[in-house]
Amino acid sequence: MSGEQDPRASRPKRATIVDVALHAGVSTASASKVLRNAYGVSDAMKKKVQASMDALGYRPHRPARGMRGRTYTVGMMVSDIDNPFFSLISDGASSVLRPRDYELLVSPAGYDAVSQNQAIEALIDHQMDGLILVAPLVTQADLERVAAEIPVVVVGNHSEALSLDSVSGDDARGAGLIVDHLVELGHRRIGFVANHQVSPESNRPESVRLAGFLDAMERHGLERDAVVIDAQWSLDGGRDAVRLIDALDEPPTAVFAGADITALGIMSELWGQQRSVPGAYSLAGYDNSRIASVGPIGLTTIDQSGDEMGRTAGRLLLERIEGRNEATHLLLDPALVARTTTAPRNS
Amino acid sequence: MSGEQDPRASRPKRATIVDVALHAGVSTASASKVLRNAYGVSDAMKKKVQASMDALGYRPHRPARGMRGRTYTVGMMVSDIDNPFFSLISDGASSVLRPRDYELLVSPAGYDAVSQNQAIEALIDHQMDGLILVAPLVTQADLERVAAEIPVVVVGNHSEALSLDSVSGDDARGAGLIVDHLVELGHRRIGFVANHQVSPESNRPESVRLAGFLDAMERHGLERDAVVIDAQWSLDGGRDAVRLIDALDEPPTAVFAGADITALGIMSELWGQQRSVPGAYSLAGYDNSRIASVGPIGLTTIDQSGDEMGRTAGRLLLERIEGRNEATHLLLDPALVARTTTAPRNS
DNA sequence: GTGAAAGCGCTAACAG
């Protein structure tokens, strides 16, 4: 009679597990067991309860589940959702999580350790069942601390930690593929953009790719022709790199930009100066972003199969959630994708 | 003494609000009030409780909060996290949500109505305090049904619904800006890639841009020179568009691709055929993706300030959560960004 | 194989 102006009055309340149990004529405990596919329910019971759930349009309330058991939700931390590679990873992870009734929620955490740590804590506060951390910038100690609280899979960063799993591309090998390719084209003096903001001995991709570059150059007897340029891995960093390269006494004839985004910055700056690629020098990236394949760009790069990384991360996380305690660290094989930004030395 | 092998045994339990209350020597109700910044607590009490929270490293348990009150979490549904524009929106929204102690979690929902509806339901099941839906593909009726349950702000799609808010760019005006620019360059016969998979009378950006294009052409007395090409708004769709344009009896001298991604597909296909832009025809996109500014691309496009959209969406959602009930629908002004893919007709 | 009852951490309603 009253309260018709209250929007909530007209809103049918959500069915709860009590409603389901009442409707099916069983106890809430049994309804709960059916919901969770738990051990020890008869087929008849299962059928009856599921019918009631359907009839009532029942959907479990996640916070309530989280109070006692699992939330059936996995959190994924990324620095920035605007990264084609991250998108592949989340799609891959979802594809294995969803059939198992787990949902994936993404937290865009920014590019510094402080805000990434906050985002991770927030995910834990949400009582997520597990975490996928994509290329985290936090310290190894932070990672271990988090992994002590909740199942964790790190994607993109190499790791040897015992308390968590990791999946990443074999960046040392990938860097080697680029060097081999350039040397084969006749280049000897080769530059590498290093993103040295990270400490060189870390296990971030930046460091591993640098080490892989130096190793490969040495393998070819070119250690004296390895030129390391220090600029950020970003569009603007690439622009800076052009100036640094131009200032060199003995500039390289080919540049390995470390990442596609950096290579794009380099191309863009050269273009603005009416210079071309590979005219000015050959150029290679890393990541095989979607944009790398677009005609006018045609960037030579390394493909890492983000999709497979995501699927693997999802699988490992489910295993952890289910109780596995031994660490698994996987390295996926990278592949060279040669396009038009790399050319023989004297052409 | 026992259970040292149980990982949970060594793990210090999380501090709860009861621990805080005990530590501060107050009731849990008072501690809760301090936590929520609620009305009616003395300064002394506030200080005391906050000190205890800090001392214990207390972090509220979100599911528990969600059981009775708010989760202080906002959900954002996007089709795909790999969209530079969506990234700007999430950053913008976060920047207004975070200072108010709300957290943003993103759900990558895919490109069909069914999975988007599922993602939205999952967000509701999480007891989110409000939802930001970015360019949803679901029906208007679905939107209203959702908005009856939870505060909703739609970003990108125009809307007149009374139960929810919306923020979008003025796509009709934006399309007009492109046409004006092309006409000014001397073009008369102009093509538009229409992404006709959506019903033309919908309020999706696709339809509004098409209408804006046709209106502008008419305004210039060029209605007979408006050429509508039907191809998907994607890299591959752009490639298809090239073939469709080539098959035309009277091909346009300029093409408005409807979206940057489509324009990139067109450029890529032309490049593969050794043709250039604007050599083959002038080309314009829409969205001002980051990649549009990269030198070799240099795409003429429309900028929509995703950052401002995100901030506005966040602000509107907070107002809704705080109880506003009147609908707000905002249209943001787009701006032309002329680059090198558009040139005078006879050059 | 099934059910009754306790309780997860928090907030809201009310009493003092």
Added chain:
DNA sequence: CTGTTAGCGCTTTCAC
């Protein structure tokens, strides 16, 4: 202004 208490929806002992 502060404290007591009930209960949100679910899972989990522990009886039966």
